[in-house]
Amino acid sequence: MGFELPQPVVDELGQLVNNMCDCGYMASDEAAHIPTVPFRPKGTVYGPLAAFPLHADAVVCWLSPVQAMIWNEACGEGRWDRDVSAAVTGRPACAALPAGINENRPVLSFGCMGMRTFTEVADDRMLATIPGAVLAEFASKLQAMRSTNDAMQSFYKGRLSSP
Numbered sequence: 333m334g335f336e337l338p339q340p341v342v343d344e345l346g347q348l349v350n351n352m353c354d355c356g357y358m359a360s361d362e363a364a365h366i367p368t369v370p371f372r373p374k375g376t377v378y379g380p381l382a383a384f385p386l387h388a389d390a391v392v393c394w395l396s397p398v399q400a401m402i403w404n405e406a407c408g409e410g411r412w413d414r415d416v417s418a419a420v421t422g423r424p425a426c427a428a429l430p431a432g433i434n435e436n437r438p439v440l441s442f443g444c445m446g447m448r449t450f451t452e453v454a455d456d457r458m459l460a461t462i463p464g465a466v467l468a469e470f471a472s473k474l475q476a477m478r479s480t481n482d483a484m485q486s487f488y489k490g491r492l493s494s495p
């Protein structure tokens with residue numbers, strides 16, 4: 333994430349990466365490519381977005397599969413008429429935050445085993461991040477996609493009841 337860390341924590345993280353490589357969780361040359369933020373944060377502030385006292389660098393959301401589908405559509409990644417690969421990551425899940433900040437786009441992560449172990453987030457949730465710089469614009473896209481999906485669901489339900 334770009335935090336300045338004390339040497340014991342740096343050593344612990346290095347050991348974690350070594351363990352990930354030793355057990356085949358990731359390739360040894362992959363670690364150098366894990367995103368970090370381009371600035372040195374002093375800390376992390378968490379809280380409900382509606383009552384957040386600061387400009388958010390990133391917003392974290394926990395999504396169900398249905399919410400993730402709408403997220404994907406709001407990102408424009410549900411289209412078949414262009415060559416777009418979905419911005420969905422796996423491990424490490426925490427890399428979704430700096431990736432989104434660096435690329436100025438929302439990022440979705442399936443969530444890695446470390447995230448699931450330390451946060452105890454349910455297995456039916458995915459991690460999603462929105463860079464603060466695009467929050468308002470993306471919220472509008474999400475709202476529009478929610479409305480579109482509601483309309484399609486109504487249409488589908490009507491088809492269920494027709495002969």
